[in-house]
Amino acid sequence: MKRINTPILVILLALIAGIICYDVYQVSLFWIAIILLLAASFLFVLHRRAFKRPLNAIAFTVGITIAFTTLGYLTSERANALNNETHFTHTNTSNPSTFLFSIDEVLKSTMYQDKYVVTLKTINKEITSGKIILNINRDSISHRLRVGAWYYTRSLLLPVPKPKNPYQFDYGSYLKRKQIHGQLSINKNELLISQLASSGLRVWSSRFRESVLKAIHSHSFTSDQLAVIDALVLGQKNGIDKQMSTHYASAGMMHILAVSGLHVGIILLLLRFITKPIADYKLRWLRSIIIIILIWGFAFTTGLSPSVLRAATMFSFLEIGQQLGGKRKSTDAVMVSAVVLLLYNPLLIYQVGFQLSYLAVIGILWIQPWLSTFYTPRYYIDRLLWGIATVSVAAQLGVLPLSLFYFHQFPGLFFLSNVIIIPFLGIILGGGILVALLAIIGILPDYIVAAYGFIIDLMNGFIFWVASKEAFITNHITISFALLIGLYLCIVFSISLLKKYNNLRLVAASISMALLTSIIIYERNNPPATHLTIFNKSKSSMLGFFNNTTLQIFSADSLHSIIQDSRVSNYKDGLRIDEVAVESMQNYFRFKRKEILVIDSLGAYQLGNANPDYILLTQSPKININRLTERFPEAQIIADASNYKSYITRWKASCLNKKIPFHSTYEKGAYIIE
Incomplete structure (x- = not known):
């Protein structure tokens, strides 16, 4: 750089x-x-x-x-959409209302629901604005709604979800960062289509992409092949199942399935190669204009998603910077593109994709030229492999601390995956674009379908093989925000010192290393406080006792299901847990001079000398709550999500009437005793 x-x-x-x-x-x-x-x-x-x-x-x-x-x-x-006077948050939506909305974006479906981002138009015929999530319960004949279509429905507007267990991903905050502040959950038969419809670039893009998907799916690709083609070429990840997603993530190649900076960068390189005959000085600006137009054409085809728009903007400025002053201006172009994007949408700064994209590009521009000086290739093949290797390492150094901070995982074989796959990704991506063009024209021959499907199968097979080497995958890595900053300071100043030695850089590198060491020592000597958690878990009960680096789980479920439970995984990601022990559920616990009585479906609580501070109701016990509270008037009542909702409602009303503290994990989330 x-x-x-x-x-x-x-x-x-x-x-x-x-x-x-x-x-x-x-x-x-x-x-x-x-x-x-x-x-x-x-x-x-x-x-x-x-x-x-x-x-x-x-x-x-x-x-x-x-x-x-x-x-x-x-x-x-x-x-900030909330500042708009017509935003739905300024309207009383505590009762069921009639909504008119347009479909903005089709999200990936879950096992039970189809999901969409919609823009509200009216509430009870009053003009309204704002985005919400629409959840539609799936059935065997469900057809996905189309972008741009308008619908009526009558339902209760719900708030965005809040995390119900510790260290769980806060999906509600994620939605709010995207200006989404509510949700509707309905059945398909509760929708009434409107004669109104949206138009514009995004709608046209969606229609074009639908026609391309239909054309590709009419050929004899397998479901796994179609899932990768749809994601790789068209940015559609609806066909990617959980197993495939896990394999790609474990191999450090998840970025292949998310159309973003990598894909647009490869498109840029392909276009530079194709337009090389007009790279003459007099035609160089014409070449750049053609490249930028085609980059935005690719962005249009993939649906103009935020990640693609971000990448297209960044690489458009990068192409302009290349023409203005070569590599010397590339860094300036990247920074200017970030300024333009943040002026357009300041909330991009909180999106993980935005952060990772720019850190990866900065790493490539700053670190890769230095790494490339360690070896001078003599032949084309080793020059290609060495270039890919240095780019991969540079990009990984740029994003590694942030990836650990967000995803808590380090794929040890990422280097092998990138060196093997990236050289051919241009061919795979270019081949996918060719397949899409031939399919939509209607002249895609079967031998190309078979050949391209075979290439996709080879890539999937290699990715699955790498992901199977679990010994090289490190999970549940926990780093704090302070440690994140310390790691980046150490990387920046250490590489600066290695690139050019002087006393000032030596002092800066030494201070950064001392700071990083101090943060590590401080966090090791100040672990999170010991606590007991009553988890929110549907149809089951689970308690967790955290002490230092050990999590002890009490549950009636099997050992395998507990270890695989997302609540336990979230705890391991959020805290430095070395060991998880599982024991059967008990009826009485003592924790830090606090006593917890557990009343299950048997409804037994006549224990001698019991004086609980907390009473946990599980598995819908048939008890008289008034007698229970008279027996233990000082105890706080906690009901987990294993109980019937009708029981919880009745218990809550009785406790509120007697002014006894009541906590429902179904409503308020997990209960933590410290």
Whole structure:
């Protein structure tokens, strides 16, 4: 990476700071406007003298920082859909209402429901705005709804889900980051189609993609082949089952199945190769225009998803930067593309795909040229393999800490997977595009279908073989945010020192390593507090006792089902757990001078000398709650999700009437005793 353009970097960092400030603390727009006006006036005074004296240059940098921090704040304010007066959150939706909405996006279905992102148009005939999730219960004859279609339904608008167990993925917060603040759950027969319909680029893109999918599916590809082709070429992952997804993730190749920066980058390289005959100086801008148009054509074909739009924008700027100044301008182009994207949608900064894409590209631009100097290939094959190897390592160094932070897994054979697959991915992707074109034209011959299907089977077979080497897959890696920052500082300053030695870089690298070591020592010496968790688990009861690095589970379920349970996996991801022990459920627990009485379906609680602080009701015991509370008036009542909802409702009403604390894990989530 050549010398960084400091002003662009300052603008980008200031913009990010403003976006984060809006999320952390909100102030009056009046004061924000005053700050922006003062910063602009300050810059106007300094602009003639900024580069004549060092002090003025520093002042100008400070002014730019304040101005773009404020701009980032204002951009976040503009992008916040809740500020719209017509947003549905400003409407009373506590009772069932009649909704008119349009289908915006088709999401991957679950076993029991089809899912969509929809935009509300009216509620009870009043103009409304805002996005929600639509869940439609599946049946044997269900057909997916089409993007752009409008429907009526009458139902109760529900809030986005909240995590019901510790360290569970917060799907509700994820949806809110995407400006989705509610959900509807209905049956298919509760929909009434409207004569109205949406139009526009996204709808046309969806219709075109549907026709391509129909054309491809009319040929004799197997289900696994179609799943990979749909994901690889068209960005449709509905056919990817859980097993295939797990295998690709374990092999470190999940990015192949998500159309994003990797695919657009390969498309860019293919287009540069194809248009090489017009790379003459006089035609180089024509070549770039053609490449950018075709990149956006690919984005259109794959459905204009946020990840593809992000990648298309980034690589369009990268192509422009290449023409303006080669590799020297590539870094500037990447930073400018990030500025443009964040001005358009500041919430992108919270999307994992955005973070990983830019960190991978930064790693490639900064680290790969340095790695490539360690060896000078003599032949085309070793030059190709060495280039792929250095790019893979550079990209992995850029995203590794963040990947561990989010996904808690390190595929040890990722290097082997990338070196074997990436050289052929251009051929596979190019072949997929050719298959799609021939299929939609109607001239796709059977021998090409057989050949391309065989190639996909080879790739799947290799991925599954790599994923089977479980000894090389490290799961449940837990790193804190502080450790994440420490890792990145250590990587940046250490590589800077290795690239060019001087005393300042040596000091910076030493400090970063000392900081990383201090964070590790501190976290090891300050483990999470010991606690007991009453999990929320449908049709079953489960308690977990965490102490230091051990999780002891009490449940009536089998050992295998407990170890595979997502609640246990989430605990192992969230905390540094070395051992999971499973024991049968008991009727009485003592924990830190607290006593817990468990009443199961037998309804027995006549225990001698029992004086519980908590009473856990499980498996729908047929008890008289009034007698129970009279027997133990000081105990808090907890009901888990193994009970009938009607029982929970009756118990809750009785406890509230007597002012006895009541907790339903079905409503409020897991209960933690510390």
